[in-house]
Amino acid sequence: MGLLIDGKWHDQWYDTEATQGKFVRSQSQFRNWIVSPTELDPNDDTHFPAESGRYHLYVSLACPWAHRTLIFRHLKQLEQHISVSCVHPHMLENGWEFKDEPRFQDKHVAAGDPLHDFQFAHQLYTHANPDYSGRVTVPILWDKQRHTIVSNESADIIRMFNSAFNHLTGDQEDYYPESLRSEIDTLNERIYDTVNNGVYKSGFATTQAAYEEALHPLFETLEFLEQRLASKLYLTGDQITEADWRLFTTLIRFDPVYYGHFKCNLKRIMDYPNLNAYLERLYKTQEVANTVNLEHIKQHYYYSHDTINPTRVVPVGPAILFRTEI
Numbered sequence: 322m323g324l325l326i327d328g329k330w331h332d333q334w335y336d337t338e339a340t341q342g343k344f345v346r347s348q349s350q351f352r353n354w355i356v357s358p359t360e361l362d363p364n365d366d367t368h369f370p371a372e373s374g375r376y377h378l379y380v381s382l383a384c385p386w387a388h389r390t391l392i393f394r395h396l397k398q399l400e401q402h403i404s405v406s407c408v409h410p411h412m413l414e415n416g417w418e419f420k421d422e423p424r425f426q427d428k429h430v431a432a433g434d435p436l437h438d439f440q441f442a443h444q445l446y447t448h449a450n451p452d453y454s455g456r457v458t459v460p461i462l463w464d465k466q467r468h469t470i471v472s473n474e475s476a477d478i479i480r481m482f483n484s485a486f487n488h489l490t491g492d493q494e495d496y497y498p499e500s501l502r503s504e505i506d507t508l509n510e511r512i513y514d515t516v517n518n519g520v521y522k523s524g525f526a527t528t529q530a531a532y533e534e535a536l537h538p539l540f541e542t543l544e545f546l547e548q549r550l551a552s553k554l555y556l557t558g559d560q561i562t563e564a565d566w567r568l569f570t571t572l573i574r575f576d577p578v579y580y581g582h583f584k585c586n587l588k589r590i591m592d593y594p595n596l597n598a599y600l601e602r603l604y605k606t607q608e609v610a611n612t613v614n615l616e617h618i619k620q621h622y623y624y625s626h627d628t629i630n631p632t633r634v635v636p637v638g639p640a641i642l643f644r645t646e647i
């Protein structure tokens with residue numbers, strides 16, 4: 322675990338001393354946009370054209386943020402247009418690594434860096450910007466033509482995937498429809514702060530107070546969502562939107578990892594009947610299950626975060642997901 326400072330790699334854990342034990346997430350720094358041919362402004366160098374075969378998506382199968390982008394690539398039928406590969410689940414002194422170890426092979430996503438054969442993800446960042454300072458995170462959306470990172474922000478990448486390539490795929494499904502935008506934005510804001518990032522704030526807290534400050538809002542939001550789903554199939558009604566997929570990638574990791582490793586243990590998702598059924602419903606939608614790799618998920622968190630789990634022993638369970646034996 323580390324970061325780049327002026328293009329040089331430094332192995333250091335998150336510094337929570339300056340923030341009274343609280344984990345504070347940094348902002349993503351590559352925020353360009355892939356746009357459809359009708360929206361493309363050739364004089365705007367933050368615009369990248371939506372072209373088949375031009376972009377590569379680097380993900381970690383363990384990471385909830387990267388997982389969103391993998392789901393959108395699948396749902397929006399972009400598999401033929403955007404190539405993908407994954408990092409090794411263990412993130413150690415060199416950060417994310419490209420290493421193809423047989424025991425971690427995934428059925429659907431190849432491991433490694435097929436474009437440059439780099440060993441570490443931080444080499445992609447310095448290839449794009451030799452003086453880069455900041456964290457080296459996944460997902461990374463790479464442009465094979467301009468040899469740079471288009472975006473390292475999952476919230477932006479799923480929006481691009483949602484609409485920019487429709488002319489190539491013919492897929493018009495819209496997960497951020499105009500009529501629901503303000504409702505989706507409001508849900509996203511609360512869920513990001515208290516759930517998606519809330520589990521990290523709980524797990525990476527280094528004081529009791531910082532941990533509890535994250536834990537209670539997390540469970541308040543889960544109760545709120547449980548109530549909401551009593552009368553709705555999905556967060557905004559009958560239609561699946563990006564708000565659902567953004568929540569899904571955290572919920573699927575909750576019982577296997579966050580409940581134990583991140584101490585989010587007031588209740589399991591399994592203990593909420595509506596959330597449990599909702600999670601199972603999303604999991605069974607359009608082969609999204611193929612994007613879930615529980616082995617990468619458990620190995621990543623329990624093995625990489627040695628300040629939280631110094632023995633690096635990875636739990637065998639849970640044996641049950643969605644109240645069903647797995």
Ligand SMILES: N[C@@H](CCC(=O)N[C@@H](CS)C(=O)NCC(=O)O)C(=O)O
Nearest residue numbers: 384385386456457458459473474475
């Ligand atoms: N805001 C980013 C966050 C991505 C992120 O934090 N990814 C984690 C993996 S779950 C990571 O790569 N962390 C490495 C680090 O912080 O050094 C996004 O949503 O894309």
